[in-house]
Amino acid sequence: MRAPTCLGIAAISAAIALAIGCGGTGSSKTNSPQGTAGNVQPISVSLGPNGNYANGLFTSVTICVPGSSNCQTISDVLVDTGSSGLRLLSSAVSIPLPQQLAADGKPVAECLPFLSGYTWGPVQTADVVLSSEKASSIAVQVLSDTALPVAAGCKDIGLPSQDTVQTLGANGILGVGELDQDCPACSETGSANPGLYYECGSSTCQATTESLSAQVRNPVASFPTDNNGVAIALPSVDGASLSANGSLIFGIGTESNNGLGSAQVYTTDQFGNFTTTYKGNSYPGSFIDSGSNGLFFLDSASTGVPVCGDASGFYCPASTQNLSAQNSGTNGTHGTVNFSIANADSLFSNSVDAAFADLGGPSAGVFDWGVPFFFGRTVFTAITGKSTPAGTGPYWAY
Amino acid sequence: MNVLFHNAVDYRKKPLVFGLGVGLVLLATVGLAFGSLGGQASSVQADALHAQGKLRSIPARAYSLHEIDTAKGILLREYVSPAGRVFAVTWQGAWMPDMRQLLGSYFDQYEQAAQQHQQAHPGRHPLAIQTPGLVLTLDGHPGWFIGKAYIPDLVPQGVHAEELK
Numbered sequence: 001m002r003a004p005t006c007l008g009i010a011a012i013s014a015a016i017a018l019a020i021g022c023g024g025t026g027s028s029k030t031n032s033p034q035g036t037a038g039n040v041q042p043i044s045v046s047l048g049p050n051g052n053y054a055n056g057l058f059t060s061v062t063i064c065v066p067g068s069s070n071c072q073t074i075s076d077v078l079v080d081t082g083s084s085g086l087r088l089l090s091s092a093v094s095i096p097l098p099q100q101l102a103a104d105g106k107p108v109a110e111c112l113p114f115l116s117g118y119t120w121g122p123v124q125t126a127d128v129v130l131s132s133e134k135a136s137s138i139a140v141q142v143l144s145d146t147a148l149p150v151a152a153g154c155k156d157i158g159l160p161s162q163d164t165v166q167t168l169g170a171n172g173i174l175g176v177g178e179l180d181q182d183c184p185a186c187s188e189t190g191s192a193n194p195g196l197y198y199e200c201g202s203s204t205c206q207a208t209t210e211s212l213s214a215q216v217r218n219p220v221a222s223f224p225t226d227n228n229g230v231a232i233a234l235p236s237v238d239g240a241s242l243s244a245n246g247s248l249i250f251g252i253g254t255e256s257n258n259g260l261g262s263a264q265v266y267t268t269d270q271f272g273n274f275t276t277t278y279k280g281n282s283y284p285g286s287f288i289d290s291g292s293n294g295l296f297f298l299d300s301a302s303t304g305v306p307v308c309g310d311a312s313g314f315y316c317p318a319s320t321q322n323l324s325a326q327n328s329g330t331n332g333t334h335g336t337v338n339f340s341i342a343n344a345d346s347l348f349s350n351s352v353d354a355a356f357a358d359l360g361g362p363s364a365g366v367f368d369w370g371v372p373f374f375f376g377r378t379v380f381t382a383i384t385g386k387s388t389p390a391g392t393g394p395y396w397a398y
Numbered sequence: 399m400n401v402l403f404h405n406a407v408d409y410r411k412k413p414l415v416f417g418l419g420v421g422l423v424l425l426a427t428v429g430l431a432f433g434s435l436g437g438q439a440s441s442v443q444a445d446a447l448h449a450q451g452k453l454r455s456i457p458a459r460a461y462s463l464h465e466i467d468t469a470k471g472i473l474l475r476e477y478v479s480p481a482g483r484v485f486a487v488t489w490q491g492a493w494m495p496d497m498r499q500l501l502g503s504y505f506d507q508y509e510q511a512a513q514q515h516q517q518a519h520p521g522r523h524p525l526a527i528q529t530p531g532l533v534l535t536l537d538g539h540p541g542w543f544i545g546k547a548y549i550p551d552l553v554p555q556g557v558h559a560e561e562l563k
Contacts, residue, residue: 052520078522082539112540113494115525116516158497158509159525160516169520179541185492191450191469194493271492271542285490289539293521296537301560312519313526363524364535364544365563370523 038132039226045244045355049076055293055371062129066137076171080291081381083175085182085216090144092171097124102199109198111154117162128219135219151198151205176230178272178394181215226251228386236376240353253389263397265390266329276367278325285366292370295360314344314361435501439478448499460554479554486548486562
């Protein structure tokens with residue numbers, strides 16, 4: 001069941017396939033060139049720093065005090081195509097990064113909501129190095145509830161804070177999604193501003209506008225080259241596996257190893273979504289997200305698949321369900337995705353496994369194509385406004 | 399902040415005769431200062447006011463639907479039972495709504511359940527809260543959030559959770 005297979009790799013463009021080995025042994029999977037090219041960052045599905053993460057896709061990130069050789073490498077940073085920008089636990093950062101200050105001299109902080117919690121903390125500046133690529137002097141978020149007082153507007157989201165390794169399950173989040181700056185509307189004045197950025201006094205923080213150039217930024221977008229998007233290549237996983245090793249490749253069609261090949265381009269809407277159709281019903285607002293740890297879709301009433309008894313947010317069918325759905329880009333491209341949903345309680349009963357191809361759960365009326373979607377595929381994410389051989393981002397291609 | 403809650407009426411047993419009208423009623427955004435889920439129908443207006451949003455109300459079978467387009471570009475939908483109670487709210491848009499306002503007296507329950515969910519299930523995935531008193535789902539990613547919350551005991555008979563969008 002866990003024997004290594006390279007079948008999925010055949011679908012990858014020839015250029016990438018050349019660079020890819022199949023070095024998996026035992027129940028661990030690899031299709032990574034392991035950083036042999038300057039635009040390739042090794043990534044791995046592992047149990048993470050707490051030893052209990054299911055389908056967590058991690059990498060290491062090097063940060064430096066801007067313009068200096070004072071650097072450190074932080075491991076176990078989650079690779080997330082669903083967000084944009086680098087966020088690191090304060091406890092993981094040991095070098096003195098300069099604090100961003102507002103015009104009035106007050107420190108700037110950000111509140112970014114995710115699903116399982118929010119990230120809060122000061123906006124600081126760093127050089128970010130991934131493989132041989134460097135984003136110079138970009139804003140990053142340092143996660144801490146104590147460095148600056150958590151804004152009331154952030155607490156009113158009602159989600160828990162994620163500023164420790166226990167609550168985040170990682171040392172940080174590397175957002176390599178479709179945006180360059182993480183909140184374009186935050187640069188607007190007036191009531192349309194969602195108010196994610198704050199300037200802080202000693203006891204309270206006030207929402208503020210944040211110019212695009214000052215916002216937390218997708219590091220890839222500010223690389224000198226290979227800056228129009230990323231590809232994530234992971235091996236196929238048959239059932240469950242101890243780990244899965246792959247590549248985060250920078251640039252789309254910029255080097256010999258990142259061509260689109262036969263990948264189909266699915267353009268996305270203003271929210272970064274496309275439409276998934278399942279059993280004749282269309283679900284706009286669906287998306288691909290390497291930061292989601294399963295295939296999340298619809299609910300038990302719509303799918304007939306029962307959730308687990310412990311209300312864990314996963315599906316627990318009596319036997320593995322083989323399902324099919326169709327994705328459609330806003331450009332009219334469509335294609336069928338076959339997927340399987342196994343019993344999550346059974347999957348988790350073997351606590352040494354980290355990678356699960358058939359892990360899924362209910363959503364809120366959409367399809368959320370998480371890490372299992374990436375197994376056995378190369379998935380491209382093109383950044384908004386960036387030119388690529390297949391047109392201007394944003395889009396996904398696979 | 400929300401005290402308009404609970405008399406022990408079982409709304410499932412009430413007759414469900416609501417108009418099939420498709421009329422659009424524009425209501426002034428002058429409301430009372432109460433939160434929404436579980437509150438009286440009048441709290442919908444308070445939500446619209448709080449969100450600096452535009453409100454339109456659409457009578458439908460078995461409930462009336464009130465939509466609020468907020469200034470921040472979030473679409474809120476509030477479902478009011480024939481008995482005049484907000485039994486469900488949904489939201490979608492680039493960012494999260496003010497959940498404290500939207501969930502009213504249910505906010506603390508949601509906050510606690512979200513905390514437990516995070517502790518029990520490491521990893522980033524949609525929020526799925528299923529308690530006898532509150533069902534809430536949340537999915538999306540930064541730049542896109544979609545969610546739904548309802549009170550099972552207040553959902554009118556014949557209304558299925560899937561149709562609350």
